[in-house]
Amino acid sequence: MFFVVIVIGFMTLSCSSDDDNSVATSNLTLNLSGLEALGSNYVYEGWIIVDGAPVSTGTFTNVTFPQTFVVNAQQLSSATDFVLSIEPATDPDPMPAATKVLSGSFSGGMANVNSNAIVGNFNSSAGKYILATPTDNDNTNEASGVWFLDNSSGSAVAGLSLPELQSGWKYEGWAVINGTPVSTGTFTNVNAADDNAATSPFKGNIGNGPAYPGEDYLQNAPTGLTFPTDLKGATIVISVEPSPDNSPLPFTLKPLAHTVPINAMNHTTISMGAGPVTSLSGTVTR
Known part of the structure; x- marks a missing residue:
C-alpha cells in the first residue's frame, strides 16, 4: 500500500510539473493582399519583433488569406512589429533573410503592414524608353530593342526615376512579347548598364549597348518566339525582384x-x- 501511495504521489507531481511547464499560445491572423505564389524553392515567413529580436511565426506558400498561426502568447503580446520575408525552403539560417516584403508596427491588437518602407515607395516612379538596337550594325530591326533612356534633349540621360531599393531587392526590365515576358536584365542603378550587359544571349555582336538598362532582342530567342522581333504592341514592364530571385518570371511588384x-x-x-x-499591404491581427 505504501508503494502505491508513492507512485500516485509521483504521478500527481509529474502532471503538475507538466502543467506548470506548458506554454500559453495565441492566434496571429494574416490578411494580406497582392502576394503571389513563390517558386518551389522558397517560402514566405512571418516574424514578430520582440525586445528588438525577430521571432518566427511560421512559414507558408499558400497565398489565400486570411491565415492563422499559433504563437507564444507572451511573445505575441510583447511584439512591437510584424515583418514578412522570403526565405529558402531549406533554410539553415534561423534569422530573417534580407528579402523582406512587408512590415508594420502593432497598435493595440492590429498591425497595418505594407511594402513601402521595407522594399521601396514607388508612388513617384516614372519611366521613359526608346526603341533601338545599338548592339548590331543592322538598321532594319530597330524596333527589336528597348532601352530605358531619354534622348529627347539630343543627349542620352537616364530614362527611369525610381527609389533606391532596400537590401534583398533588384529592379528588372521586361518586354512581354506575345504573352511571354522576356527579361532585359536586372539592375539597381538607373544610370548604369544592367547586370547582364556583357553576357546577354539576346544582344548583337558589336557591343553591349548604351550605359543604361535595356536589351536588344536579336538572337537566341526563347522557345515560341522569333528574334529579331517588333516590340510595337508589346508591353514594357519594370518589376521589383527578390535577390536572390525566386522565379524566372516577374515578381508581383510592378x-x-x-x-x-x-x-x-x-x-x-x-x-x-x-x-x-x-x-503590397494587409493587416496582421493578434
Whole structure:
C-alpha cells in the first residue's frame, strides 16, 4: 500500500510539473493582399519583433488569406512589429533573410503592414524608353530593342526615376512579347548598364549597348518566339525582384508598365505609366 501511495504521489507531481511547464499560445491572423505564389524553392515567413529580436511565426506558400498561426502568447503580446520575408525552403539560417516584403508596427491588437518602407515607395516612379538596337550594325530591326533612356534633349540621360531599393531587392526590365515576358536584365542603378550587359544571349555582336538598362532582342530567342522581333504592341514592364530571385518570371511588384504604341517611332522617347502593382499591404491581427 505504501508503494502505491508513492507512485500516485509521483504521478500527481509529474502532471503538475507538466502543467506548470506548458506554454500559453495565441492566434496571429494574416490578411494580406497582392502576394503571389513563390517558386518551389522558397517560402514566405512571418516574424514578430520582440525586445528588438525577430521571432518566427511560421512559414507558408499558400497565398489565400486570411491565415492563422499559433504563437507564444507572451511573445505575441510583447511584439512591437510584424515583418514578412522570403526565405529558402531549406533554410539553415534561423534569422530573417534580407528579402523582406512587408512590415508594420502593432497598435493595440492590429498591425497595418505594407511594402513601402521595407522594399521601396514607388508612388513617384516614372519611366521613359526608346526603341533601338545599338548592339548590331543592322538598321532594319530597330524596333527589336528597348532601352530605358531619354534622348529627347539630343543627349542620352537616364530614362527611369525610381527609389533606391532596400537590401534583398533588384529592379528588372521586361518586354512581354506575345504573352511571354522576356527579361532585359536586372539592375539597381538607373544610370548604369544592367547586370547582364556583357553576357546577354539576346544582344548583337558589336557591343553591349548604351550605359543604361535595356536589351536588344536579336538572337537566341526563347522557345515560341522569333528574334529579331517588333516590340510595337508589346508591353514594357519594370518589376521589383527578390535577390536572390525566386522565379524566372516577374515578381508581383510592378511599379511601371506601358504598351508600346503601334505607331511608335524608333529612337524616339516614349513615356511609361504606373504599373499594375505598386505596393503590397494587409493587416496582421493578434
